Structures are given as structure tokens and as C-alpha cells.
Amino acid sequence: MTSLENEHLAHLQMLLGSGSRSHQASEFIPQLxxxxxxxxxxxxxxxxxxxxxTSSIRHRLKxxxxxxxxxxxxxxxxxxxxxxxxxxxxxxxxxxxxKRQLLKDLQERVSKLSPA
Amino acid sequence: xxxLGSHLSSGPKESTQEDNxxxxxxxxGCVSEFEEILSELATSVDRFKPDLSKAQELVEADQxxxxxxxxxxxxxxxxxxxxxxxxxxxxxxxxTTQILEVLIACHDELNSIPMIEQVEFERNTMLNERxxxxxxxxxxxxxxxxxxTHVPPTFDKTAVGPNNFIWPAEDAMRRxxxxxxxxxxxxxxRVMGSGAEETVDDDTxxxxxxxxxxxxxxxxxxxxxxxxxxxxxxxxxxxxxxLDLFNPDEF
Numbered sequence: 001m002t003s004l005e006n007e008h009l010a011h012l013q014m015l016l017g018s019g020s021r022s023h024q025a026s027e028f029i030p031q032l033x034x035x036x037x038x039x040x041x042x043x044x045x046x047x048x049x050x051x052x053x054t055s056s057i058r059h060r061l062k063x064x065x066x067x068x069x070x071x072x073x074x075x076x077x078x079x080x081x082x083x084x085x086x087x088x089x090x091x092x093x094x095x096x097x098x099k100r101q102l103l104k105d106l107q108e109r110v111s112k113l114s115p116a
Numbered sequence: 117x118x119x120l121g122s123h124l125s126s127g128p129k130e131s132t133q134e135d136n137x138x139x140x141x142x143x144x145g146c147v148s149e150f151e152e153i154l155s156e157l158a159t160s161v162d163r164f165k166p167d168l169s170k171a172q173e174l175v176e177a178d179q180x181x182x183x184x185x186x187x188x189x190x191x192x193x194x195x196x197x198x199x200x201x202x203x204x205x206x207x208x209x210x211x212t213t214q215i216l217e218v219l220i221a222c223h224d225e226l227n228s229i230p231m232i233e234q235v236e237f238e239r240n241t242m243l244n245e246r247x248x249x250x251x252x253x254x255x256x257x258x259x260x261x262x263x264x265t266h267v268p269p270t271f272d273k274t275a276v277g278p279n280n281f282i283w284p285a286e287d288a289m290r291r292x293x294x295x296x297x298x299x300x301x302x303x304x305x306r307v308m309g310s311g312a313e314e315t316v317d318d319d320t321x322x323x324x325x326x327x328x329x330x331x332x333x334x335x336x337x338x339x340x341x342x343x344x345x346x347x348x349x350x351x352x353x354x355x356x357x358x359l360d361l362f363n364p365d366e367f
Contacts, residue, residue, distance in 0.1 A: 006195040009188045012143065016185055028150070029178050039161070050158040061151040068144045072137075077195055079140040082187060085194045092201050099208050106215065 008067075008074040015064040028057050146181040153177050 004010040017027040035053035042048055068074055080088070138144055157170040230238075289295060 004188060004192045006192050009192050009195070013185060013188055016147075016181065028154075028181075029175065032154070032174075036161070050161040051155075054154060054158055058151060058154065061147050061154075064147050065144060065151075068141055069138060075137045075141055077191060077198075078143055079137050081142075082190045082194065085191075089194065089197050089201065092198075092205075096201065096204055096208060099205075099212070103208070103211060103215070 006077070008071055008077065011067060012064055012074070015060050015067070017060070031057060142187075143181070143184040146177065146184045150174065150177040150181050 004013060032054060035050055038053065039048050039050055068078070153170055153174045157167065157174055160167040160170060
């Protein structure tokens, strides 16, 4: 099981029900298949309908969408592709390195100025 | 993405920026697409007209959704790196802020210290001023001292006269034998005016100044009369002018 440190991703993964099988199909299809089987088994039941049977799936999908809509941090993270994020991370690392180099240069200059 | 577009058009009014940010989220589009196809499939099944193409589309949407979810681990790593970078950036900025504060404090402190040229100029000016003693400063100082200066307590203002001094009064000195002798000595050469004496004077001038006799010890008031010693000296010098003006018996 893949444990995610990011709380937003972990929550979405839990809602989509693919925590234990991240590389396989979600659990929606088996559930849908079972609902179709129940409907086929008893087609004359008035309370049996696919819409009712799949209401839990649709509810979880709506929860997932609402969570993304309400969470700006989650939108920012998932709004870029992984390759874009790689470039962004590299850029930020370079900027950080430049800042560190500046501080290092400043430290050397101060060391030269200060008496031994 | 058509599902995403339909959702955005049918959903509550949101800002354009939020729409764009939602449109960029891949998982949001996949969920919306899956939701829409599922709804269409359920409607067709409930109407007893199952649409197999919708079932196929649903399977494909499910695969897309699964692929999007499978990227969560990568996004999780990215989020961890971002968090780490943000932490490092915050530390660096805090360090920079502290360094800037220290530098500003050092700058202010250096500015508060006078320059060496200014110090030298002020020192030279002060030394020049010290060399001059102004009269008003001197008088002020004298006035200050006068407030705390008194006549010696042993001095008796009421008793006027030479009895209070170890030396004779000036009037007594002027009337004394020494004064008379000096007057006579200065008057005689003018009265006499002889050439022999002038030659003697010339000789003495040629010989130069007479050797200076060592001065006697200064008088020490010890209550003893040392007139004998003085008379002996007078005999040695060949003159007895009775010039001992001091009489210790007067005290």
C-alpha cells in the first residue's frame, strides 16, 4: 500500500478508493458490475435501478470534486504536470543556491574585513 | 474534458481564475468525465436501453482516472520537495534578514563614531585653545579662590608696627646708618671729583668686577644674639658702621 505524506493527496486517494491498488483500475468498475448483476438478477424490482445502485459512487465523485474546488493548495499542486513541477523545482533549487552563494560571499567579505 | 467543460458551465458561478485552475487539474477532469458517463450509462440502463458504447467509454474513463491517481505518488514526492525547499528558503530568508539587521546596526554604529580627521581637528583646536589663558578666565579663577582665601589666623591686624616683623620697618631702614652711609658714599665722589680717584675707578673698571663674596647665611630666628660674629666680620672688612639693624631683644 502506497502511503502518501501529503494530506490532500491521501484524502483524494481515499475518496477514489484506489489506495491499495494505485496501478490498477479503481474499485468503481467492480461495484458497477455487481450493481448490473443485481439488476439483471431481479429486473422487475421497482426499487432496483442502476442510478440508485451507483449513488455511492457518484457521491464519492462529488466529494472528490468538491474537495479539489475548495482546496487551493491542492489545485496548485495538481494543476501542473509532473514535468512542469520538475522544472519548477529545479528553478527554485537554483534560486536557493544563488542565495546561499550570496550569503557565502558576504561571509567571506566580512571575514576579510574583520581583524584576525 | 467535455465533462469538465459542462460541469463548469452548469456549476455555481465561480471566478474565471478558479475555472482555469480547475481546468488544469487532470484528476478533476477525469472525475467529472467518469461521473458524466456513469450518469448517462445509468440512465440508459434504467430506461432498459443499455448503451454499450457508454460502458466502453466508462471503462476508458476509469483507466484515465486510475492513471491520474497513480501519479499521486509522484505528486507526493514533489510536494515533499516543495515543502523542503520552502523550509530551506524560509531559513535562508531568516538568515538574510538577521544579517541585514546586523549590518544595519554596524552601519549605524560606524556612522556614530567620529572620523579620525574630525578627531584630530578637534584635538588640535582644543590644544590651541588651551595655550591661551584669557584674562576673564584668570579673573574668574581668582574670584573663586578669593572666596575661600583668608588672612592667616596668626596675623594681628590691630597691631601695626615693626614689632610684628622680624625685619625693621621701611622708615627705620631709611633713617638708619646704612641708608645714611649709602647716601654719603654716593655723594662723596661728586663732591671730591679728584683725578686720582678717577684713575682708581678706571683701574677698578679695567680689573673688572670685584669678586662676589658669598652671601652669609640667611637669618634664622632662634632667639640668640649673634652680634659678636657680625662685629668680627666688620673688623675683618675694616669698617665698623654699626649696621646691625636687627635687635632680637625687641622681640
